[in-house]
Amino acid sequence: MINAISGDTDFIKGIKNSIFTGFVHSTFNRTFNIFCFENGDLYTIACSKLDNGPNTLIIDVDTMKPMEIEVNDRVRVEKNLLYIEDKHTISIDKAAKWDSVIPTYPCNVEILKRNLIKMKEYINIHGVAGGIKKNVITQNLFDAEVSNMLEKRTLLLLNELLNDRISSALPHAVSLVGLGPGLTPSGDDFLTGLFTIFNMKNSPFYPYRSFCEDVFKKAKTLTNDISYMTLKKAAIGKVRESIISLLNSLLVEDDEDLFLSLNKLLNIGSSSGTDIALGIIFGMEANIRAGGKVC
Template sequence: MIIAISGDSDFIKDINNSKFTGFVHSTFNRTFNIKCFENGNLYTIACRKLDNGPNTLIINVDNMKSKKIAVNDPVRVVKNFLFIGDKLTISIDKVNIWESILPTYPNNMEILKRNLVKMKEHINIHGVGGGIQKNVIPQNSFEAEVSNMLQKRTLLLYNELLNDRISSALPHAVSLLGLGPGLTPSGDDFLTGLFSIFNIKNSPFYPYRSFCEGVLKKAKTLTNDISYMTLKKAAIGKVRESIISLLNS
């Protein structure tokens, strides 16, 4: 039996308040995903090295390799135990509840501007800043074209949003769905960050947060299941702990 260290409040609620059944949707070295029969949502079981996130349960293991979890393994809940076939039993009896709560937009804009300058300097020292970076050494013509499309489409989206043309921005946001490399494509990652900003209370875009729902309506058929679930939660302001820490900073 493995102890759950922490878990998203919505995930714990779904386990406690319903007959939670499903199957293993996908597996990775540090996580595996469960698809729930009752609501069709994806839920993530993650090792202790990862941060908290929406629909995520952190368990007391270093990786998932030794558990030999496989796609389509059945999942069920009995009282405070989550069973993954006969391979893994997870106790949520003493789990710490985590909740995704975004910060409130600051009243003092001067402090915000100074912090943004510091953040950009920090990013430039430790990584590469500037949103979606252009792939300067593409492996082939396809990669080069995708990189160009990401740059052009994000720029078009920026321009519409900065000029308060929210309805005109919508098709440009939709054009980013599923675009780019990665399990969660680069375009989807960009939109996840954008949705976070729309959902910060008192931010300039907070009154227009229905924009996120408008993009989400198109997302189901334009990206993969895992990325769609990330966008679905981000559309209502539910994002990973690491993103919230960044926004707080």
């Protein structure tokens, strides 16, 4: 028996109601993903070293390697227990419920402006290059061209958003889907950060948050299942705990907390954390330039 430490409230509810069946979709050292027959979503079982997230259950193990979970293993629920074949049983009895709650955009953006400057300086030094952050050292021609495409398309997207041309911005956002290196491509990670900002209540772009759903609806065939699921959730304001922690840190004057939260985000994946963080900066600066506040 393995105990779940915490988990997404809706995921826990589905297990308690015994309405969850599926199969293992993909496996990694620290996570494995389950395809759910009931709604077609992916759900993640993550080790204790990772943060909470949408459709995620954190379990009391350090790594998934010894569990010998395999793709296509059947998954079922009975009496508050999640079964992976007959190999493992996961109990949610002691699991703390977690919800993705994005903070409200501030009425006064002065603190936010100062923190964004600090955030950009930190990423310039500590961020991982190769995705949205350009590599100073030119790599092969293909990587250089992808990097140029990412830069060009993000700038085109920003220009349309700032000129209140939301419909014209849509193809530029879609053009980023699936673009770049990584299990979750850099363009997708960048959009995850941007979608998060669209979902901040009271922000200038909050009334246009349906834009995010318009993008992800066109993304299904453009990227992989895992990345698509991340975009789908981010489009409605459901993102990882580390992203929410950073947003909260950006809204107060506490450098230690800001850099601690930022560093945790930057440690996600290879360049994923950096790409998400740059999407957040992009979204925040677009909000500020578009009007600053709606209170």
